[in-house]
Amino acid sequence: MFTEIFSPVQKIAFTPFNHLSVKRDDLIDPYISGNKWRKLKYILAKARAENKTQLVTFGGAYSNHLVATAAAAARSGLKATAFVRGEMVKNEMLLLCSLFGMELIFTDRESYRNKHQLFENHFANNAEAYFIDEGGASAEATFGCAEIIGELTETYDHIFCAAGTGTTATGLLKGIQQQQLPAKLHVVPVLKGGGFIAEEIARYTTINKQLALHLDYHFGGYAKTTPELIHFIKTFTGQTGLLLDPVYTAKMFYAICDLEKKGQIHRNDRILAIHTGGLMGLFGMQDKF
Structure with missing residues (x-):
């Protein structure tokens, strides 16, 4: 489909973080975007x-x-x-x-x-x-997602991704293990009962202490939102110029901010968020804004 892809890592300014970067997989293509x-x-x-x-x-x-x-x-x-x-x-x-x-x-x-x-x-x-x-969702899909890690030219303390089926998270963990990186992978399931994602990851790779699942950021379930999440999207996009979708990436970035407030990550940590695209999901939620 592509002879080459465009997915830069961009540092963004968002309070209170000093080293927050985004892997812009959303820029790969308008329609075959991100992790797709x-x-x-x-x-x-x-x-x-x-x-x-x-x-x-x-x-x-x-x-x-x-x-x-x-x-x-x-x-x-x-x-x-x-x-x-x-x-x-x-x-x-x-x-x-x-x-x-x-x-x-x-x-x-x-x-x-x-x-x-x-x-x-x-x-x-x-x-x-x-x-x-x-x-x-498939073994082949995890191979493609693992390549995200191989494209990185810097090291990070924390890598974040949103998760629906767990396929992208599986690939990222495999990539971290293959590259023998020290980063911790934080996975944010976007649906209720997201603990099953650990089982999905375990089907394809070994789970270790580098994996952290954060199960409390689903905002009611898959494709569910709250006024708090919508307010966060507006604030984040207004300050950074980076579009988020309410289904996946908004919940991931909200989790990053909340985990900093709770002291589980630090504002000076080197943090990479994987932007998995999906921005057309905004079309289905116009009434929320």
């Missing part, structure tokens, strides 16, 4: 190696993953189909998916729970169809 490109990179390589011509994946109506998969398929000369959770709707995200040529199959929530069965029901006789789990 990282995850899809090796998934598409495997699909091509297996002579697959149709990508089949899953997501909600405002899924950045669906847009990214649709765009990646179009650029790679592949077909794409998505099972969309819930009733039939129209929105900006699904419009982009359709423009990129993705077929959308709206699926009731009960059927959606069994994704492999959905795939079998529709594509069992299609040898060219390739299953991609929701959010791109």
Whole structure:
């Protein structure tokens, strides 16, 4: 998809931090943005190696993953189909998916729970169809996310990322271990009951003391917000010029600030936050602002 990527590390000025930097994966591409490109990179390589011509994946109506998969398929000369959770709707995200040529199959929530069965029901006789789990979760995705660490030219005391499935966090921890870095990885699950992410990480790499899960920053659950979080987004973006999405990155940066207030990290520590993109998620929350 890309011969080279653009993902600089930028230092930002935000009180009270003296050494807060951001890995700008959100700048990689407008549509295959952030960790979506990282995850899809090796998934598409495997699909091509297996002579697959149709990508089949899953997501909600405002899924950045669906847009990214649709765009990646179009650029790679592949077909794409998505099972969309819930009733039939129209929105900006699904419009982009359709423009990129993705077929959308709206699926009731009960059927959606069994994704492999959905795939079998529709594509069992299609040898060219390739299953991609929701959010791109897979071993191949962790390989791509691990490369984030290999691109760093400085060392940090703390590295932060938001987490939904735990795939990006897994890759980051693998990268830290492979590079033998001293940094502590702080993972901020964005949904209730995020402790399962430790189990997901353990499927692919060894968990050690360098991993910290912070389970209290979900703000009510996945894609949930509060007036406090919205106020934080406005304050942060107004002071730094850096856009955040309410689903992932805003909760991560809020956690960074709160952990400093609680004394768990220090304002003089060297901190790197991974901006995983997903900014189109703002479209689904315009009424919150």
